[in-house]
Amino acid sequence: MRKLHLITYTLSTNLNTRANSSSAHTPIPNLQSIKISLLESEAADVAKEVKETDIVMQEVNQVTAQYIPFTQASSSIFFILQQLNVLNHFYQFSLQEWETFLNSTNHENVVSTVWPDASSALDSICQLLLLKCLRPNRMLSGIAIYVSKVFNAKFLVESSYNFHSVVTNKINSLIPVRLCSVPRDDASYRVDNLVAFTKSQCALIAIDSQEGYRLANQAIAAAIQTGSWVLLKNVHLASSWLSQLEKSLQSLNPPKSFRLFLTMETNSSIPVNILCQSVLIMNEPPPGIRAHLVDCPQSISPSRLATGPKEKVRLYLLFAWLHTVVQKRLRYCPLGWSKIYEFNDSDLKAAMSMIDLWMIDPAHLPWAALWVLLRQAVYGGGVNSNWYQKLLDSFVDSLFNPGAFEVGYHLVNPISDKEGLIIAEGSQLEHFVTWAQALSKREPPHWLSLPPNTEALISTTHTTRKLKATGLSRHGAPTQAQANLCVSMVVHPGWVLGSSSKHSVPQAMACQLGPVAPKFLVVSGFQNLVTFIEDELVGEAPNQAKTSSDNTSSQPGRMRQMERTSKEFLKSLNPNLPDLNLESNNLNDPLFRFFEREIALGQKVLAVIRKDSIELIAVCNGEIKQTNPLTSLIGEITRMIPAH
Structure with a gap:
C-alpha cells in the first residue's frame, strides 16, 4: 500500500512539473502533451490498483476480526495462569507441556495430565474433552487409547483363528458356518481356499432368485447323500427362505463330513433362529495398508503358487498393492474417489487369474493386454469419471511394466522430503509377508497419492459424525441421560475453584478468590472447558x-x-x-x-x-x-x- 501511494505521489508531482514547465500563453507542444497523457494514464492505473488493494485489505481485516475473540480468550487464559501466584505463591504453572501438545502431530499421545488427583479412567475422559475442543481431528484416535486404558492393551488387537481347524475340528455336520462380511467385502474366498487345500467337493449356489432356492435345496440334498460341502452365497437376500432352511436342518441326519457354508452381509433381516443355530465368523476388511497386505496372502491358494515361474509372486504383490490402494482410497471419498465404487475381492481374484493364465515366461508377458483389462474391465469397469479413470490408468502404468522385476523398484516414488517405498525382494510368499509386516504402522497419505492433510480432514469428518450420533455435539441435541452423564462425570467440584453453577466448591473457598475472580476459573487454566459443557447441554434437568x-x-x-x-x-x-x-x-x-x-x-x-x-x-x-x-x-x- 505504501509503495502504491508513493508511486501515485511521484506521478502527480511529475504531472504538475510537466504542466508548469509549459508556457501559459502558448499551446503545449505535441511531445509535452503526450508525456502528460501517459502520466495521467499511469496515475489512473495506479489509483485503480490502490482501490482494489483497499478492497482486499478490507476482506483480510474482516477475516482477521473473526479470530479476535479466540485470541482474546487465549490471551486471557495465559494471563490467568500467570497471575494465579497472586492467590498463592505455589500456584506456578509451566506452559511447556501445552506447547508440546500444540506442536505435536499425534496430539492424543501427549495430552497433559490436567487433574493429577483424578483416577486413570476419569483423567482419560478429561483428555478426550481436551482433544474434542482443541484437536477434534484426533478424537477417534483418542477414543481408541481410552478404550485400551479402561479395558486392557490387547482389547483392540484382532484375534486370529485357523479357519481349517474351526471347520474340521470345532463344529459338526449339523451346525452351519456363517461367514458375515460388510458390503463390498466377499468372504467366500476362505471357503474356496479351504476346498482347494483339502481337495473336498463343494457345490456353489448363489441365492438371488426362486431358481436359486430350488438349486440350493437340491444341492443340500445331494451333499447329504455324498457327504460333500455346500456353499450358499448372498443368503441375506433370502431371509424368508432361511427360515425354511433352519426347520429342514433340524430334521436331517447328515454324515460327519457334510458342511454347509453361508455367506452374507450384516443385515438385521436374518432370522434369529439361524443365527443361534450356526457358527458366526465375522470378516471385516483390514483397517490399513499394512494390515491389508498382511491379510492378502491368505486369499492366495497353494495351487496358484505350485505352477508358473518364481516371478509370479512379484506380480501377486503388485496386484495386492494396486488392490490395496484402490480400496483404501474409498475411505477418503470424495478425495480418494468421487464416490463409493464397488471394488471388492472379486477384482483381485480376476487379476490373479490373468497372471495364472499368462505368466509362463516373464520376458513374454503381454503387458499391453494386462493394462487394457485392468483399466477397462477389472477395476475401470465401474469408474464413470474421466479424471478418476486417468488416475486409475496412472496407477496401472506405474506398477505394471518390465521394470517391476528389477531390484529396488519403487512402489511409491519419493517426493521431496518424503521417502518412497521399495518393493519386497525375494521370490517366496513368505518374503512378501515379512516385508508387509515390517511396514510402518503410521501410513503416510502419499502412499495412496493423496495430499498430506487428507488424514486430518477425514478424521475431523469422522469425529463430527460420531459425535452427532452420540448427541454430544453442537450439531445435535443430547438426551437428558447424556446431559446428566456430562454433569456427573465432567463438571466435578474438584475441577473448578469458582463457579456460579450448583457443582461449584463451597462458597467460602470461592470467596477467597476476591472480586477479580472470573466466572469460571479452572485449576488447569483451561477456562473454556466448563463453558463448553454448559453450552453443550441444550436442556437442563427437570428439577x-x-x-x-x-x-x-x-x-x-x-x-x-x-x-x-x-x-x-x-x-x-x-x-x-x-x-x-x-x-x-x-x-x-x-x-x-x-x-x-x-x-x-x-x-x-x-x-x-x-x-x-x-x-x-x-x-x-x-x-x-x-x-x-x-x-x-x-x-x-x-x-x-x-x-x-
Missing part, C-alpha cells in the same frame, strides 16, 4: 428448570440461539394462507381442486410450525419442561433439517 424468563444471561448460548431462531420463524411466517374463492365453477376445475388441497395441507403444516416455535420459545425461557418430542425438535432445528 433445574428456570422459573423466570427475565434472567436470560444465565441461559446457555445454544438456548439463546434457539430462542432467536424460533422468534425469526414466527416473524417470517404468516398466521394464515389466503383462501381460494370456492365457487361452483371453480370446483369443477381439477387444477383448482389440486391447489385447494395443497393450500389446505400448507395451512396445517404452517400451524404445526408456529405451534412448535412457540413451544421452543417457552422451553428456552423455562416456562415449560422439555419433553422427548421437543428434544428431537431441538436437534432438528439445530441441524436446520426439520422433519415437518
Whole structure:
C-alpha cells in the first residue's frame, strides 16, 4: 500500500512539473502533451490498483476480526495462569507441556495430565474433552487409547483363528458356518481356499432368485447323500427362505463330513433362529495398508503358487498393492474417489487369474493386454469419471511394466522430503509377508497419492459424525441421560475453584478468590472447558428448570440461539394462507381442486410450525419442561433439517 501511494505521489508531482514547465500563453507542444497523457494514464492505473488493494485489505481485516475473540480468550487464559501466584505463591504453572501438545502431530499421545488427583479412567475422559475442543481431528484416535486404558492393551488387537481347524475340528455336520462380511467385502474366498487345500467337493449356489432356492435345496440334498460341502452365497437376500432352511436342518441326519457354508452381509433381516443355530465368523476388511497386505496372502491358494515361474509372486504383490490402494482410497471419498465404487475381492481374484493364465515366461508377458483389462474391465469397469479413470490408468502404468522385476523398484516414488517405498525382494510368499509386516504402522497419505492433510480432514469428518450420533455435539441435541452423564462425570467440584453453577466448591473457598475472580476459573487454566459443557447441554434437568424468563444471561448460548431462531420463524411466517374463492365453477376445475388441497395441507403444516416455535420459545425461557418430542425438535432445528 505504501509503495502504491508513493508511486501515485511521484506521478502527480511529475504531472504538475510537466504542466508548469509549459508556457501559459502558448499551446503545449505535441511531445509535452503526450508525456502528460501517459502520466495521467499511469496515475489512473495506479489509483485503480490502490482501490482494489483497499478492497482486499478490507476482506483480510474482516477475516482477521473473526479470530479476535479466540485470541482474546487465549490471551486471557495465559494471563490467568500467570497471575494465579497472586492467590498463592505455589500456584506456578509451566506452559511447556501445552506447547508440546500444540506442536505435536499425534496430539492424543501427549495430552497433559490436567487433574493429577483424578483416577486413570476419569483423567482419560478429561483428555478426550481436551482433544474434542482443541484437536477434534484426533478424537477417534483418542477414543481408541481410552478404550485400551479402561479395558486392557490387547482389547483392540484382532484375534486370529485357523479357519481349517474351526471347520474340521470345532463344529459338526449339523451346525452351519456363517461367514458375515460388510458390503463390498466377499468372504467366500476362505471357503474356496479351504476346498482347494483339502481337495473336498463343494457345490456353489448363489441365492438371488426362486431358481436359486430350488438349486440350493437340491444341492443340500445331494451333499447329504455324498457327504460333500455346500456353499450358499448372498443368503441375506433370502431371509424368508432361511427360515425354511433352519426347520429342514433340524430334521436331517447328515454324515460327519457334510458342511454347509453361508455367506452374507450384516443385515438385521436374518432370522434369529439361524443365527443361534450356526457358527458366526465375522470378516471385516483390514483397517490399513499394512494390515491389508498382511491379510492378502491368505486369499492366495497353494495351487496358484505350485505352477508358473518364481516371478509370479512379484506380480501377486503388485496386484495386492494396486488392490490395496484402490480400496483404501474409498475411505477418503470424495478425495480418494468421487464416490463409493464397488471394488471388492472379486477384482483381485480376476487379476490373479490373468497372471495364472499368462505368466509362463516373464520376458513374454503381454503387458499391453494386462493394462487394457485392468483399466477397462477389472477395476475401470465401474469408474464413470474421466479424471478418476486417468488416475486409475496412472496407477496401472506405474506398477505394471518390465521394470517391476528389477531390484529396488519403487512402489511409491519419493517426493521431496518424503521417502518412497521399495518393493519386497525375494521370490517366496513368505518374503512378501515379512516385508508387509515390517511396514510402518503410521501410513503416510502419499502412499495412496493423496495430499498430506487428507488424514486430518477425514478424521475431523469422522469425529463430527460420531459425535452427532452420540448427541454430544453442537450439531445435535443430547438426551437428558447424556446431559446428566456430562454433569456427573465432567463438571466435578474438584475441577473448578469458582463457579456460579450448583457443582461449584463451597462458597467460602470461592470467596477467597476476591472480586477479580472470573466466572469460571479452572485449576488447569483451561477456562473454556466448563463453558463448553454448559453450552453443550441444550436442556437442563427437570428439577433445574428456570422459573423466570427475565434472567436470560444465565441461559446457555445454544438456548439463546434457539430462542432467536424460533422468534425469526414466527416473524417470517404468516398466521394464515389466503383462501381460494370456492365457487361452483371453480370446483369443477381439477387444477383448482389440486391447489385447494395443497393450500389446505400448507395451512396445517404452517400451524404445526408456529405451534412448535412457540413451544421452543417457552422451553428456552423455562416456562415449560422439555419433553422427548421437543428434544428431537431441538436437534432438528439445530441441524436446520426439520422433519415437518
